[in-house]
Amino acid sequence: MQKMKAQYGIDAPNVVLYFVVAGAGCLAVSFVPGVPPPIPTLFPWVSASWLLTALILILASTVFKLRLRDRILDSLHLKGDERVLDMGCGRGLMLIGLAKRLPNGEAVGVDLWRKSDQSGNSSEATLRNAKAEGVESRVSLETADIRHLPFDHQLFDVVISSWAIHNIRDLEGREVAILEALRVLKPGGRLILVDIWTIDEYAKLLQGIRMEDVKVSRPSFIFLVPTKIVEAIKPIRPFVDKNLTLSS
Numbered sequence: 001m002q003k004m005k006a007q008y009g010i011d012a013p014n015v016v017l018y019f020v021v022a023g024a025g026c027l028a029v030s031f032v033p034g035v036p037p038p039i040p041t042l043f044p045w046v047s048a049s050w051l052l053t054a055l056i057l058i059l060a061s062t063v064f065k066l067r068l069r070d071r072i073l074d075s076l077h078l079k080g081d082e083r084v085l086d087m088g089c090g091r092g093l094m095l096i097g098l099a100k101r102l103p104n105g106e107a108v109g110v111d112l113w114r115k116s117d118q119s120g121n122s123s124e125a126t127l128r129n130a131k132a133e134g135v136e137s138r139v140s141l142e143t144a145d146i147r148h149l150p151f152d153h154q155l156f157d158v159v160i161s162s163w164a165i166h167n168i169r170d171l172e173g174r175e176v177a178i179l180e181a182l183r184v185l186k187p188g189g190r191l192i193l194v195d196i197w198t199i200d201e202y203a204k205l206l207q208g209i210r211m212e213d214v215k216v217s218r219p220s221f222i223f224l225v226p227t228k229i230v231e232a233i234k235p236i237r238p239f240v241d242k243n244l245t246l247s248s
Contacts, residue, residue: 004128004131004132005132006092006096006128006129006132006133007091007120007125007129008061008062008065008066008090008091008092008093008118008129009061009090009091009118009119009120009121009125010057010058010061010062010118010119011057011060011061011065011117011118011163011223012057012116012117012118013115013116013118013119014116015057016054016057016058019050019051019053019054019057020050020051020054022050023046023047023048023049023050023051023053023054024047024051025047026043026044026046026047026050027043027044027047027051029043030042030043030044030047053224056224057223057224060222060223060224064222065093065222066093068194068220068222068227069093069094069097069162070097072094072192072194072229073094073097073098073101076101076158076190076192078098078101078102078105078158080101080102080103080104080105081102081104081105082102082105082156082157082158083105083106083108083155083156083157084098084102084105084106084107084108084156084157084158084159084160085108085109085110085149085151085155085156085158085159085160085181085184086098086107086108086109086110086160086161086162087110087146087149087159087160087161087164087165087177087181088110088111088117088146088161088162088163088164088165088167089109089110089111089126089141090111090117090118090121090126090164091118091120091121091122091125091126091129092109092125092126092129092130092139093162094160094162095107095109095126095130095139096129096130096133096135096139098158098160099130099133099135099138099139100133100135102138103138105138106138106139106140107135107138107139107140108139108140108141108142108151108156109126109139109140109141109142110141110142110143110144110146110149110150111123111126111141111143112143112144112145113143114167117164117167123141123143126139126141127139127141146161146164146165146168146177146180146181147168147173147176147177147180148180149180149181149183149184151184152184153183153184154183154184154185154186154187155184155186156184156185156186156189157185157186157189157190158185158189158190158191158192159181159182159184159185159189159190159191159192160191160192160193160194161177161181161192161193161194161195162193162194162195163194163195163196163227164195165177165178165193165195165198165202166195166196166197166198171201174198174201174202175205178191178193178202178205178206181193182209182211182234185234186234187234187235187236188233188234188235188236189233189234190231190232190233190234191206191211191231191232191233191234192229192230192231193229193230193231194227194228194229195227195228196223196225196226196227196228197225199216199227199228199229199230200216200228202230203216203230206230206232210235211232211233211234211235212232212233212234212235213231213232213233214230214231214232215230215231215232216228216229216230217229217230
């Protein structure tokens with residue numbers, strides 16, 4: 001019997017589909033009889049660029065993201081008994097990678113399971129992937145908005161979120177999600193945020209509320225737009241920000 005393989009889906013599938021359809025459409029138009037120049041010469045090049053973009057995005061989701069995942073998780077040097085939270089876990093790429101490194105720990109994932117963010121996104125798909133990777137006993141899932149995490153204070157040794165928080169459209173909402181991550185993180189615990197577009201504002205917030213050892217990585221262009229990683233440690237001491245007390 002062939003072993004089932006984990007399938008982590010394609011990020012932003014509607015965007016990928018747009019580039020495929022646009023590329024195919026341009027190519028088809030360039031072969032329509034009687035189309036005036038420069039369309040027959042120009043459109044094949046436009047088509048090729050859009051189809052290439054779609055291919056790169058597919059490779060980013062299926063190959064490049066896995067390699068970046070492994071580099072990030074290897075750098076954590078987990079002991080193996082931690083309790084870790086993945087905010088916006090999707091089909092479990094980071095979550096399952098964490099569970100593999102936690103033989104005596106637990107990896108908890110939270111998501112709203114929106115298929116516009118990831119193809120085939122569902123809790124059932126994530127659990128199938130966990131089973132395929134042999135870590136289902138160390139994985140648990142919650143359906144929740146990352147701005148309102150269903151957990152008590154200071155439960156997790158590590159909180160991670162990858163390519164998820166930018167989907168919250170307003171700045172205030174993104175800040176609330178990060179403060180929620182810090183609320184459920186233990187003092188001395190590590191926060192790792194991987195994202196596009198808005199990563200610098202995360203670093204600014206973390207520095208503003210005096211997180212310790214805030215670091216921002218160099219950009220990676222696996223999705224063409226720059227991906228950066230910001231890391232921080234929650235201090236042992238209490239701190240206050242925007243009328244929200246996050247005590248130790």
